[in-house]
Amino acid sequence: MLFDSNTLHSSVDDPALDRMNFLNEITFTYPDAVSFAPGRPYDGFFEIEDIHRHLRRYAAYLADRGASPAEVRRGFHQYGPTAGQIRELIAHSLQQDEGFKAAPEAIVVTVGAQEAMFLTLRALFADPEDVLLLVTPCYVGIIGAARLLDVPVVSVPERDGRLVVADLDDAVRSLRSAGRRPKALYVVPDYANPTGSTLDLPTRTALLAFAERHGLLILEDSPYRLTGAAARLPMLKALDESGCVIQLGTYSKTVFPGARVGYVLADQEVRGPGGEIRLLAEDLAKIKSMITVNTSSLSQAIAAGALLSVDGRLSELNAEAAERYSRSMAGTLAQLDRRLPEARRHELGVDWNRPNGGFFLTLRTSFRTDIAALERSAREFGVIWTPMEFFYPHGGGEQDIRMSISYLTSEEIELGVERLVRFIETETTA
Template sequence: MTGTSLDRHVQRYAQRTSGMRASAIRALFAVANRPEVVSLAGGMPYLRSLPLESLAAEAAALVAQDGLVALQYGSGQGIVELREQICQVMSLEGIKAHPDDVMVTVGSQMALDLTTRIFIDPGDVILAEAPSYVGALGTFHSYQAQVVHVAMDDDGLIPAALVAAIDACRTAGRRVKLLYTIPNFHNPAGVTLADARRAEIAEICRTAGIAVLEDNPYGLLGFDDRTRRAIRADDAENVMYLGSFSKTFAPGLRVGWVLAPHAVREKLVLANEAATLNPPVFNQMLISRYLATFDWQSQIKAYRHTYAERRDTMLAALTDLMPEGTTWTSPDGGFYVWVTLPEGFDASAMLPRAVTARVAYVPGTAFYADGLGTRQLRLSYCFPTPDRITEGIRRLAGVIAGELDVMRTFGTSPLRAVGGPSSPAPDTA
């Protein structure tokens, strides 16, 4: 396309396209997928433990027996059988729900998009943890929302910081619509919201007239075999709950859901029909058969065991290999460790040198709406084997040590601290 032609199209773009941003993670894929590079960047589930041959037979039987339904158009809300099963899955987290209030989506990312679409006008505020999921930030920006971050510590979102953020927005005349939160095994911070804070945060939002968007793709992947009670379990009227089969089954099927109060669900179904007509029926029916036929809870236990082993490997390697002044979180579930580099570091600027050393990560600035996070980076332990994780951390530690040598040579004095678990975002306010 010529420059003149490109300019002509740019002039036609809607104003909201100015908020669209390239994903920092997607931009890394081309490099991170090279076999010589140890990728600690992407949050890809480890699928080798799935019963692939049995699933292939189930998929073939689905086409042979119910192909006229599975390959046809379907309901914009999703098939009833799967919505009933989703209610059973959510019951593990204390949620009592009716299938009528569940809407199936093309992954929980679409649920994020549709929820933002029906609630947010340009300039509205969405409160989100600092840091927050990069895919959510991209969606919020695309609808011209203003994201205001709320500080976390090792016990998750801080209630007092939430109150302060709400008060500051209202004093400035800004309209706050939603709190977006990932309470369990946070992406990217790896921390979990303390049980005692959940009801308090729900009450703060309910009193302030702010809806809660609870995103919980990792909730069943706790390493202590304890399932945390969802915020939605104790507040059915003000909390919209997002779930997904991407982390507990297979992301390639792109099946997620949103549980919402009845009136909100009606709007969501209309928005879903406008976006896709209906979520793929074949994918829904395959997952429904999987839930009905396979021991899916044992499969989740297998995932937990695999990810716990890899988490332990990563934490041990960080402890053994990272230079002093580097700190990190210690997740009790999920996929991620959040690392804070010594004073004076810039994780984005360091990334090319890391890739040259054949290791990849996601710089922390991708997880903030306001440019913070320069000293942070996200590491994922879900996909690489333990040996690859250890090698990846060895390469990364070498890059950091090399940067420290350069900084000392030029007279800088990085902050000295003992490596180990720390607050997920020590440089945020």
């Protein structure tokens, strides 16, 4: 049987869904290139034995709480509750690290934050007039999830690398006057992917006031929050008094991504057809039951063991890695400063932001940083990066680069920056 792809869902031909594959392919094609592309956690701290330890710790925890050996076995081997079996431990961890109380029944354990996005968008977006606001550039996973679900997105571009709340107000007003319904805003407040930027406290409070003013939800996704050594600002969810924040969580960057464990905290109330009140999380769990049934019990057990090992303080579990990311970021910035001192930077029209941790930084150039430029960079200079335009659903970032430093050693960073600077100089003076 042969299909025309135009008889399939239009997303299958959308180049946006191919972009991550393209990055993987180019990395395989040029194995000797230094890659500033992957958004992976550093895996030098991962140990197979940790997995065994986490599993044993969780089994002991269940037994201590009165589970029989058969119940413990089932907890590992069987299908589990759709909403997840480690919700109390996640709530405890949020209390320990973030200082707010989350109701365990408002949590749904998911297959990474990616599934959390999918469930949330599926539940919230009911009508073609409903719109998701994205501050761009933004994470490709939310663009892709919206695309698969036919959720219309509207981009509100950052200005000079900053989210401007007044621009969001303008976008909401003009959408409403065109008869559309902005329903939610997706935002990554800490060490964002792809920019590396972090929202300051006034912007956090202004965002919450914005959401309240317009009756909008905020989807807070912050996987990189614990990947920097500096003091953290409060999560939006910790500041949320009106209940407008749905928090998407993940253990991909802190425990390990292979476990594929995340969660969504949705404590908003929903009135059912008979007037009965339930939590939005219950609706998300219903949707999940038809997608992944439940998050792997084994993976949840691993995440639970990791949380138990530090009494919920993931920040403690991740402290060494966070130090490393901050050091790598500082090292990358120092290399850029060394090879492109102020005067040279001006000559070349190059500039970058200065995160103090996280995985990413933004490099702005004065030439076209598209796939063709990336191919040249990989082939002729042995350095790979991500075109920032990948992170704009409606165009933008055509001269910008996302650099990811999470995975590299300091020697690789030094070599990679040297190569990148030679590439930039050649492109600019060509």
